[in-house]
Amino acid sequence: MSHSELPGRTGTSHNGAMRMWRESISSGMRTVEAVIRELSQNDVPVLVVAEPGSGKQAAAARIHALSSRGAEPFHVRHGNEVTGDVLAGWEEEGGTVYLQDVGDLDSPAQAELVRQIASAAEDRGVPRFICGTSRELEAEVKAGKFREDLYYRISGVCLRLPPLRQRKEDIPVLLDWFLAIAARDFARAVPVLSSETQGFFLEYHWPGNIRELKDAARAIVALGDEALAMGGLRSLLRRVDRSNGEKVSLKEAAKAASREAEKELILQVLTRTRWNRRRAAQELQISYKALLYKLKQIGYQEYGA
Secondary structure: OOHHHOOOEEOHHHHHHHHHHHHOOOHHHHHHHHHHHHHOOOOOOEEEEOOOOOOHHHHHHHHHHHOOOOOOOEEEEEHHHOOHHHHHHOOOOOOEEEEEOHHHOOHHHHHHHHHHHHHHOOOOOOOEEEEEEOOOHHHHHHOOOOOHHHHHHHOOOEEEOOOHHHOHHHHHHHHHHHHHHHHHHHOOOOOOOOHHHHHHHHHOOOOOHHHHHHHHHHHHHHHOOHHHHHHHHHHHHHHHHHOOOOOOOHHHHHHHHHHHHHHHHHHHHHHHOOOOHHHHHHHHOOOHHHHHHHHHHOOOOOOOO
């Protein structure tokens, strides 16, 4: 199998992520960058540990780009997609393999990875392995779900990335970058956010980390109206905050923003008609029954009754 045929290969898609990495200003990320530069100077396996969405893949790409293998392929595969046979097929391919969620490897794949890491110490043609996880693998070893010998081979060098809530100085840099990317993708101007929105982004906990920030920026650009987008995003992001950081859906964000805009319009019309519901329904061009249902949805069914 040639390099071009090997599944999971990435090209220039990591350039933007690595640029963001270089432009990070928090002290925690400057320390991580210094460690990454050290790790790029050798071929030892690396275990990148961080919460979901914190940039594990970008860190692996940065290590690869700065290494002597930087001109070779950088392959990204998820642990639950990789079998022992797939790993064996990569043995002579070189480059760097980033195994996302390495704890999801099945037993045969774990055994093959142990063998290849051992071979890599003697053969430059074997890929360098960088593994990522959001779980504590030591507990998986104790539970018999992860090979102890593999754990010690990949965790000799462990790179821990701070979550976004611990590096809030980087939020303006990341937000500007994500807004620019979204503006390019949607062929729109880059929005200039209000101080209120910027303050909200700095105060928010970001349980979904960088990935969640990126989705929020895309929602703002996609909707084309900051006030409308933030109306829905505030309620959506706070709900995500309480649910341990599920990924923010752009479709769900748009729906949340639409519901907020609808609520605001209904209340404006009702205020103008002094809460005459039948008149408000006529102005809104909906049935009286539909207006009563919507008032119940937003918790105003008792007002003006």
